[in-house]
Amino acid sequence: MIVVIDYGMGNVGSIMNMLKKIGAQAVLSRHPDDIAQAERLILPGVGSFDTGMRNLRELGIQYVLNRRVVEDGIPILGICLGMQLFTKKSEEGRELGFGWLDAETLRFSFDQGTEKLKLPHMGWNDVQLCQPASCFPLQQQERRFYFVHSYYIRCNAPDDILMRTSYGIDFTSSFCHKNILGVQFHPEKSHRFGIEFFEAFLAWTPGRKG
Amino acid sequence: MVYKRVIPVLLLRGTGFVKTSHFKNPVYLGDCFNTVRLFNEKEADELMILDITATPENKPINFDLLSQLASECFMPLSYGGGIRNIDDMRRLFRAGFEKVSLNTEVVKNPRIISDAAREFGEQSIVVSIDVKRKLFGGHEVYVNSGRQATGMDPVTAARRAVESGAGEILLNSIDRDGTMEGYDVELIHKVADAVPVPLVACGGAGSLSHFHDAIHKGGASAVAAGSFFVFKGKHRAVLITYPSQKEIREGIY
Numbered sequence: 001m002i003v004v005i006d007y008g009m010g011n012v013g014s015i016m017n018m019l020k021k022i023g024a025q026a027v028l029s030r031h032p033d034d035i036a037q038a039e040r041l042i043l044p045g046v047g048s049f050d051t052g053m054r055n056l057r058e059l060g061i062q063y064v065l066n067r068r069v070v071e072d073g074i075p076i077l078g079i080c081l082g083m084q085l086f087t088k089k090s091e092e093g094r095e096l097g098f099g100w101l102d103a104e105t106l107r108f109s110f111d112q113g114t115e116k117l118k119l120p121h122m123g124w125n126d127v128q129l130c131q132p133a134s135c136f137p138l139q140q141q142e143r144r145f146y147f148v149h150s151y152y153i154r155c156n157a158p159d160d161i162l163m164r165t166s167y168g169i170d171f172t173s174s175f176c177h178k179n180i181l182g183v184q185f186h187p188e189k190s191h192r193f194g195i196e197f198f199e200a201f202l203a204w205t206p207g208r209k210g
Numbered sequence: 211m212v213y214k215r216v217i218p219v220l221l222l223r224g225t226g227f228v229k230t231s232h233f234k235n236p237v238y239l240g241d242c243f244n245t246v247r248l249f250n251e252k253e254a255d256e257l258m259i260l261d262i263t264a265t266p267e268n269k270p271i272n273f274d275l276l277s278q279l280a281s282e283c284f285m286p287l288s289y290g291g292g293i294r295n296i297d298d299m300r301r302l303f304r305a306g307f308e309k310v311s312l313n314t315e316v317v318k319n320p321r322i323i324s325d326a327a328r329e330f331g332e333q334s335i336v337v338s339i340d341v342k343r344k345l346f347g348g349h350e351v352y353v354n355s356g357r358q359a360t361g362m363d364p365v366t367a368a369r370r371a372v373e374s375g376a377g378e379i380l381l382n383s384i385d386r387d388g389t390m391e392g393y394d395v396e397l398i399h400k401v402a403d404a405v406p407v408p409l410v411a412c413g414g415a416g417s418l419s420h421f422h423d424a425i426h427k428g429g430a431s432a433v434a435a436g437s438f439f440v441f442k443g444k445h446r447a448v449l450i451t452y453p454s455q456k457e458i459r460e461g462i463y
Contacts, residue, residue: 013280013303014306018284020281046330046334120407123432125213146286186308191284
């Protein structure tokens with residue numbers, strides 16, 4: 001069973017629509033029991049870092065989530081803020097993240113650049129696959145995804161970086177660390193590119209690369 | 211590269227879509243499901259659905275219809291029309307929309323923008339500003355589907371919206387609506403220059419070169435249109451179209 005974690009952060013409806021579209025059995029839940037039994041997890045998220053961590057804690061799912069991911073090693077996908085919560089901390093807030101990988105969340109800052117880009121980074125952008133990965137076996141050349149964010153993550157271990165995207169700077173748009181997959185973009189809103197991405201996530205068995 | 215979004219704006223009236231000229235004379239386009247499915251198949255960058263009768267006729271939001279429409283769309287979606295409170299927005303986000311568009315509220319109740327931005331994040335809040343040219347120069351903001359003048363100029367309205375927490379401005383030219391004669395580039399430039407958030411230009415697009423002008427001369431981050439995507443030929447026959455990525459790349463960059 002796939003559990004999409006409903007912790008009051010953002011548009012879970014579109015993720016459920018996408019999973020239904022590709023014929024996946026998924027439930028939307030905020031109950032620790034469901035998370036304890038899940039085979040695969042999706043942590044969505046739109047909103048602020050601190051509210052996200054606080055909601056997880058107040059709903060009593062932070063602990064069980066950590067156990068399922070770290071001890072049981074079940075595949076988890078973090079989308080946008082969901083992914084940022086996997087990092088150690090964020091410039092957006094004071095709460096600590098899960099710290100499942102050596103990475104931080106930073107705010108885009110274009111003050112010194114000649115070109116002052118608008119924030120949030122909103123729209124379709126290209127991704128560059130940095131390494132072959134079992135969780136993202138895309139065949140086609142064209143890969144575009146829809147982004148909406150003002151914060152991005154910096155991975156300190158180059159091996160974790162799966163995709164890069166450019167917006168003023170080159171940033172990590174996706175990472176894969178053991179059983180943990182994160183994307184900054186919104187695959188649930190990215191047409192066939194997103195459909196393909198979710199299908200790949202559902203077929204993914206972590207533990208091997210390439 | 212960051213692509214400039216090319217966005218069909220669909221005006222909802224009851225359960226069908228219509229297209230207006232100067233915010234008047236709605237022409238029926240057809241069943242809304244069929245239209246939305248076509249734009250999904252054509253891989254439109256984003257869709258905006260605006261209910262044009264909700265506010266003026268004081269109608270409730272048709273959540274059932276909207277959530278069925280959203281389940282057909284695998285692209286970014288925004289909705290505007292008749293949104294009264296945070297709870298309305300929450301239901302829209304739950305249905306699969308990721309942006310809500312507020313209009314009349316800017317003037318009546320800027321507080322709803324800041325409350326919404328705090329609750330859902332600024333990127334989820336679009337403020338839509340409808341503008342008419344004044345007889346002796348300059349522009350003025352209108353509300354209530356273009357029926358009521360406010361005396362406010364669009365730059366002030368846009369700045370105020372962003373200060374309250376708007377993450378995006380949808381700038382509509384009532385004069386150009388439905389004309390397909392090109393955007394009001396001067397207006398776009400004035401407003402885009404005044405705000406740090408993305409500006410979506412709307413009103414007047416009839417060709418890819420109009421998109422080009424709104425982006426390169428006006429500074430728009432995205433271009434929206436109605437007639438361009440739904441009418442074909444000089445007799446304005448209804449035909450749903452969306453340019454291919456290749457046409458967009460060649461035409462607007």
